[in-house]
Amino acid sequence: DQSASTEEPDEKDLVIVSPVPDDSGIASQQDFDEIRTTVNKPIVPISPSVIEPSKQSAAVVTLLDSAQQYKQDGDLRSAQTSLQRAQRIAPRDPEVYYALANTHRDLEDYALAEQVALKGVSIVQGQPTQLQHFWTLIADIRSEAGNLSGAEKAKEMANRY
Template sequence: MNKKWLATMLATAVLSGCSTVPQGSIPVIDAGSPLSSGGSGPSTSPAPAATPQRIEEDSGVVVMVPQGAVSTPLQTDSQPITSSGGLTFDPPVSSQPSAPSQGSFGSSAPSVPSGIPSSGGLAADEQLDGPVLALLTTAQQQQGGGDLNGAASSLERAQRIAPREPQVLYRLAEVRMAQGDAAQAEQLARRGLTQASGRPALQASLWDLIARAREGQGDPAGAAQARERARVNL
C-alpha cells in the first residue's frame, strides 16, 4: 500500500520534472516587411496592423507632375541596378569637427556641383556635418554590414533630427530599395525631391533612384521618364 503511494509520488516527481513549460517563441516582425501593407514579409509576420490610415498602393491617385511636360519615353538606358555600396561622404567624419556649424545641417547652402555624380553617389555639393553626417555614416556602416533594418532605423533617427534634409530621405530610399521595397523607395525619393530645390546633383540622384524603383515595379515607361529627368537635372 505504502509502496503504491511511493510509486505514485515518484512518478509525479518524474513527470513534474519533465513538464517544463515551453516558453512561447515570439514571432519576429521583420522591419522590412511593412506592417501596414504589402505581403512580401515572412510567413511569421503578424496580421497587417490596422493603423489609422493604410497606405494603399496607387489607389488611383493621379499626382500632377510639376510643370515639366511629359517627356518622350526613352528606352535606351537599361543600366543594371547597382547596389549603392559606394556612397561616400566628403570629407570623412573624423577630419571634420562640427564646431562652427550651429544648426547648419537643415539649410546647407547649395553650391555648384564639382562633377557628374557617379551612379548612386552624390556630388561634393552634398556635404553635411554634425549629427546628420554622424548618423548617415552609422547607417552606411550598418548597411555595409548587411543590417538594413538598423540602417533604416538610424536614418529615421536622422530624419527626426533634420526632417527637411533631402539627403536623409535619399539614403532611406536607397535602403528601402536594398530591402526590396521599390514602391516605398520611389515615394521617399519623391518626398526628397520636394525638398531638394536648388540642388541639381541631388535631384539627379533622386530621379535616378526613382527610375530604378520604377523598373523594380515593372514600369519601364515611368523609369525612362525618370531617367530623362535625371539627365535634365544634371
C-alpha cells in the same frame, strides 16, 4: 529707438496698431497721431537669399555613418532605423532622404523607396545636380519594381538636369 518723425512714412512702413490708454483709461487723438508718425524698422533686415542652409548636426552625421556601417554589415533594418531617426532630426536634409530611399529599395520596399525619393525631389528644388541624382534613383527604383514606363519617365526627368 522709436521717435516721432516729421516726415511721412512710406506706406510699406506703416503698421496699424491701437494705442493703449493712459492712466485715465482713454486713448486720445494725440496717441493716435503719435503712432501714425512713428515708423518701426526691423532691427536686422531678413532676406531669404542670404539665409544659408544649416549644416548637418553631429547627431545626423553619426546616424548616417551608422546606417552606412549597418548596410555594409548586411543589417538593412538597423540602417533603416538609423536613417529614420536622422530624418526626424533633419527633415529637410536631402542626403538623409537619398540614403533612406536607397535603403528601402535594398529592402525591396519599392513603393516606400519611391515615396521617400520623391520627397527628396521636393526638398532639392532649384539644385540641378541633386535633382538629377534623385530622378536617377527613382528610375532605378521603378525599374527594379517592374515599372519600366515609369522608369523611362524618371530617366527623362534626370536627363533634364
